[in-house]
Amino acid sequence: MNLNFKIKNLLLICLIFLSFGSVKAQINKDQPCYLAGADRPELYLPMLQNKTIAVVTNQTGKLKDGTFLxxxxxxxxINIKTIFAPEHGFRGDADAGEHVKNGVDAKTGIQIVSLYGKNKKPNAEQLKGLDVILFDIxxxxxxxxxxxxxxxxxMEAGAENRVEVMVxxxxxxxxxxxxxxxxxxKWTSFVGMHPVPVVxxxxxxxxxxxxxxxxxxKNGVQVNYTxxxxxxxxxxxxxxxxxxxxxxxxxxxxINLYPSLCFFEGTQVSVGRGTHFPFQVYGxxxxxxxxxxxxxxxNAGAKDPFLNGKLCYGEDLRGTTELRSLDLQWLIKAYRDYKNPAQDFFLxxxxxDTLAGSDELRKQITSGKSALEIKESWQKDLNDFEKIRSKYIIYQD
Incomplete structure (x- = not known):
């Protein structure tokens, strides 16, 4: 009896193990697989040999095994003269808009130069002696x-100083x-430099x-771009x-909600900075x-968050399924519900307007236009942009 019981248990364990293996195999099979540019060193290392380079990167600049580029x-x-760090810094821990300081990478001893703050564009002195600027973010x-x-x-600095840019x-x-x-x-800024849509x-x-x-x-210059x-x-x-x-x-x-919710950054509504769920709520x-x-x-990501310490009423969007379009419903709902005679909804x-790229979206919302009407008004410009975009696509749908 005990022997039969043990055999049955053993068979049950085997079945469970095989089932788990089958599920795991299915998960692995369905997991999208690709190689990022950084994971194709056979393409770029030969082009960097015997050259002096700078690297524009941050905490996302890693190979698939977790090694920093x-x-x-x-x-x-590879001879790296300088690391250029974008907004949020080389390690990616600075607040949005926070000044990022220059420094030295403790591990490699390479100079770190911030490209956020007053020095958003590398100057001629910083590019002196460089052959290539390698960009991986x-x-x-x-x-x-x-x-x-x-x-x-x-790219602009590279063109002006005859330095190749490799992405x-x-x-x-x-x-x-x-x-x-x-x-x-006329609405060009650091949060929107070119005539392109939000997405x-x-x-x-x-x-x-x-x-x-x-x-x-600037001035129509073109860089040696790889x-x-x-x-x-x-x-x-x-x-x-x-x-x-x-x-x-x-x-x-x-990230999925970001294009829809970032408009709130120009209003009296919080997007959850200073919570454990930024850009997943608003109120x-x-x-x-x-x-x-x-x-x-x-908190670590927002040292002085907007509406710090104030109770906010809004919506929790953490149950939202994946969006494949920009959703205006939350912005319009918040505008219509907003009741504060002392302050306008818009900052x-x-x-x-800087975020939107014109003053038209704000005027459409204040005039009571529906989300559908607003999105229909974008269509001609989107169709025109699509003709430009199609010339530069290199990957299949």
Whole structure:
């Protein structure tokens, strides 16, 4: 009896193990597989040998085994003169808009130069003696996310100083579609440098090709531009982001909601900075008809968050399924529910217009236009942009 019992238990364990193995195999099979540009050193290392380079990168600049690109290059005897750090710094821990200081990388001893603050564009002295600027940063594919602005200014400096720019491409979590208003030239800023929609549907490497090809750099200059493409990447497939691209985009959901929620940064409504779920909620003290409550407080990603210490009423969007378009419903609902006679819904500095790329979206919302009407008004500009975008696509849908 005991022997039969043991045999039955053994068979049950085997069945469970086999079932688990089957499920695991299915998970692995369904997991999207690609190689980022950084994971194709056979393409770029030969081009960097015997050259002096600078690297523009941050905490996302890693190979698939977790090795930092800078460490990998040093190990392969590539001569790195400078590390250029974008917004949020080389390690990616600075607040949005926070001044990032120059310094020295403790591990390699390489000089770190900030490209955020007054020095957003490398100057001639910083580029002196360089052959190549290597760019490797995980972007999020949204116009007002500043890594594409850093790339453009690096390209501009490279063109002016005859330094090649090489981009190691990475996935765009908003690839394969375009949406949002197209930026008008007079609204050009560091959160919107080019006449593109909020979601432009190109990888950062493709974006650089477009900027160069369309002669959008200052005075129409063009840089010697090299793109190291990804392998087995598909534009409409969604790939998980292994390292958060900035402190307040901690996961794939926040990245997915970012194009829709970032407009709130130009209003009296919080997007959850100073909580454990930034860009996954929204609310303010003056939208009290909403059910969800949260109170922003200082944390590692927001040292002095907007509406610090104030109880906010809003919506919790953590149950939202993946969006493949820009959603205006939350912005319009918050505007209609907002009740504060002492302060307008939109910030006085009209940063909202800077984010939108014109003053039209704000005027449409205040005039009572529906989300559908507003989105229909973008269509002609999106169609015109699509003709430009299509010239620079290198990956299949």
């Amino acid at each position: 800078v460490d990998f290059l040093v190990k392969n005897s 995980q972007d999020v594919g949204v116009r007002f996310y500043t890594y594409i602005s850093t790339l453009a200014l690096v 190691l491409d990475r996935p765009n979590p908003h690839d394969g579609y375009v949406d949002g208003p197209v930026l008008e030239q 432009y549907g190109l990888t950062i490497g493709e974006y650089g090709k477009m900027v160069n090809g369309e002669k959008w750099l 793109l190291i493409p990804m392998k087995d990447y598909h534009k409409k497939m969604r790939y998980p982001i292994s390292d958060k691209p900035s402190p307040n985009l901690p996961n794939d959901l926040s 303010s003290p003056w939208t009290k008809d909403f059910p969800f409550q949260f109170t922003p407080k200082p 006085k500095n009209l940063f909202f």
